[in-house]
Amino acid sequence: EAQVTQNPRYLITVTGKKLTVTCSQNMNHEYMSWYRQDPGLGLRQIYYSMNVEVTDKGDVPEGYKVSRKEKRNFPLILESPSPNQTSLYFCASSSLSYNEQFFGPGTRLTVL
Amino acid sequence: EDQVTQSPEALRLQEGESSSLNCSYTVSGLRGLFWYRQDPGKGPEFLFTLYSAGEEKEKERLKATLTKKESFLHITAPKPEDSATYLCAVQVSMNYGGSQGNLIFGKGTKLSVKP
Numbered sequence: 146e147a148q149v150t151q152n153p154r155y156l157i158t159v160t161g162k163k164l165t166v167t168c169s170q171n172m173n174h175e176y177m178s179w180y181r182q183d184p185g186l187g188l189r190q191i192y193y194s195m196n197v198e199v200t201d202k203g204d205v206p207e208g209y210k211v212s213r214k215e216k217r218n219f220p221l222i223l224e225s226p227s228p229n230q231t232s233l234y235f236c237a238s239s240s241l242s243y244n245e246q247f248f249g250p251g252t253r254l255t256v257l
Numbered sequence: 258e259d260q261v262t263q264s265p266e267a268l269r270l271q272e273g274e275s276s277s278l279n280c281s282y283t284v285s286g287l288r289g290l291f292w293y294r295q296d297p298g299k300g301p302e303f304l305f306t307l308y309s310a311g312e313e314k315e316k317e318r319l320k321a322t323l324t325k326k327e328s329f330l331h332i333t334a335p336k337p338e339d340s341a342t343y344l345c346a347v348q349v350s351m352n353y354g355g356s357q358g359n360l361i362f363g364k365g366t367k368l369s370v371k372p
Contacts, residue, residue: 187364248300
């Protein structure tokens with residue numbers, strides 16, 4: 146089954162404790178992206194990657210890091226999480242030809 | 258500044274009562290406009306891509322149209338299962354400084370269809 150998976154689905158952590166949210170897709174897509182979704186603000190793009198070893202900032206990259214060492218994986222790293230990073234995070238992927246983005250199920254992160 | 262505005266924020270319809278959702282955009286150059294559906298607690302699900310003014314696409318009770326300033330998502334004879342939040346997103350043309358990878362989303366329209 147074609148899908149985007151994210152782990153963990155739910156995470157509660159404390160300020161300053163480094164964490165990684167994993168994202169993996171099995172569709173051989175070149176493009177992958179991370180978004181955060183907050184009430185009243187909608188979906189905002191954090192980082193995206195057009196291919197392996199190619200990443201670029203979206204609209205809200207501060208406080209986040211990403212890497213794309215393999216085509217199927219695109220982890221989101223929060224080196225020193227803060228409470229304002231409490232949010233619902235989505236990973237997405239697509240082929241460069243069709244632009245239809247497939248979204249993962251989301252990761253709900255709470256930073257205390 | 259590139260911007261996407263969706264209206265209304267929320268819409269309540271009776272089953273069978275047709276209506277339209279609006280997505281207006283101000284971007285320097287449009288490469289593509291996308292519609293997604295999002296159910297509570299789930300990731301957005303792709304519906305349509307539109308590339309040029311005058312283009313229309315249909316899927317079941319949904320029809321998306323595009324002009325130079327806005328897009329409409331028309332819902333004909335909606336059913337309760339059409340209840341969801343509908344998201345619009347734009348991709349700015351690379352000729353105007355945009356990146357193929359950068360999508361700008363609107364805040365969505367929450368649609369409720371009562372039986």
